[in-house]
Amino acid sequence: MSAERQGEMRILTEGDIVVARKVVRGVANDAGFGLTDVTRIVTAASELTRNVFRYAGAGVLRWRNIDTNSSVGVEFVFEDYGPGIADIPQAMQEGFTTSGGLGLGLPGAKRLMDEFDICSEPGKGTTIKITKWKNK
């Protein structure tokens, strides 16, 4: 049984989006996810890392492996101290964007993962936690 592992990286530059994808891919691969799930997880992480960089300028990505009796999971937390989101239901709507993008980042990332939790306070920042589970 593998020990619980965790780590973190800072999101400071646009290049860190690529770094985050590599880190997340490694974590998901090591946890034993198949290629399609790894692709889902990496793609969700790519959307959320870009959001941190675009909207807040900087933030932190934390990850950890979760091991329960019946399943293993990977959890990623994206935390920033940016402008925050005033209207979360609106931000979760497909096609809503304030950056000229497609508005798929948040709702898309939610669909690709098993769990999606968002906490945000205007002026304070945003924290998003995503989790993917796999049966043992």
Added chain:
Amino acid sequence: MTHDRILVIKVRDVLMVTMPADPDDATVGELQEQVLGALDHHRANGLVLDISAVDTLDSFFARMVAETSEMVALMGSQTVVAGMRPSVAITATQLGLDLGNAKTALDVDCALDLLNAMPGGGSK
């Protein structure tokens, strides 16, 4: 940090554009100018965008591909996106991505056949 570049070559009358496996946003952002410049320079009849090496297609990447395809159409040419991996296709659909007016093909061979079948396109 080194990062892989977009490769653009002309084969017969077609532009072959190959995306690296994991391009950063700046590289993806260069796609439009690089492709449109090459299209103008080589007077190509069509464009194959080979994404067979790409293992993550997120919404930014997809938007750049869709916009490039629209710009190529405005210049009177056509884009075929070739070689999307199964895992990428599954993820793109769940994410809700589409590639605008770009046609798609299983691989580069199929993409060339598709361009040949289009009016005014192809490698003849």
